[in-house]
Each structure stands twice: as structure tokens, then as C-alpha cells.
Ligand SMILES: [Zn+2]
């Protein structure tokens with residue numbers, strides 16, 4: 151999948167800056183969500199400091215260019231909001247696997263039907279936590 155990040159940034163009324171473009175391309179080539187430290191290491195040769203990485207990630211998240219993923223890790227993780235998917239995480243080694251199946255629609259329908267305070271739901275997050283095969287064998 152290829153992205154035109156300059157166009158995406160302009161559409162979100164964000165200035166096209168080098169750190170933004172670099173961070174987005176790191177996220178695009180990653181296999182899963184990344185934290186600021188991961189991105190900082192991958193951009194070592196670009197001499198972008200960690201504070202800039204944090205600040206840039208925050209602005210990209212606020213503009214919905216990046217999605218924040220909470221996998222109960224110490225650091226906040228980010229990924230591009232591509233297709234709808236969820237993650238399963240190994241609580242021992244941190245291995246992350248993405249999966250596309252989402253059985254949330256019928257649940258959301260029931261919740262909204264029963265709720266007196268909500269009639270629409272736009273989004274949800276669902277992350278599963280378990281132990282990967284390699285860790286269970288160890
Ligand atoms: Zn993901």
C-alpha cells in the first residue's frame with residue numbers, strides 16, 4: 151500500500167514537515183503499531199530528537215492521521231488508520247498479531263438498543279491479551 155502523505159497532511163490542514171513525513175513513512179513500513187521510542191530508533195540517521203517525535207505523534211493523532219492503540223504497554227502505540235482491525239498481544243513477550251474479524255456490530259447494536267443515553271456508536275476498540283505459542287512452549 152502506498153500513501154501520499156503530503157496530500158493527507160494538507161487534507162487535515164497540517165503543515166507538511168519533514169518529521170511528519172518521516173514518522174508517517176516509518177509507520178507505513180511497520181508490521182504493527184509503534185511507540186515513540188521505536189520510531190526514534192528507526193529515525194536515528196535523521197537526527198530527529200525524541201521530543202520532536204513525541205510532539206509530532208501527538209499532532210498526527212489529534213488530526214486523525216495516526217490512530218492510538220492501547221495494548222496495556224508502558225508506552226502509547228500508534229499506527230496508520232488503514233482497514234478496520236484489532237490486535238492480540240502476548241502478555242509475556244509483547245508479540246502483536248493483527249486480526250480482521252470483528253464481531254462487534256451485533257454487540258454494538260444490542261448495547262445501543264438497551265442504552266437510554268446513547269443512540270449511536272461511531273467507533274470501538276478491542277484488543278485481546280494472551281500468551282503466544284513460543285512463550286507457552288518455553
Ligand atoms: Zn494494527
Ligand SMILES: [Zn+2]
Nearest residue numbers: 240243282285
Ligand atoms: Zn510471547
Ligand SMILES: [Zn+2]
Nearest residue numbers: 234252254276
Ligand atoms: Zn472491530
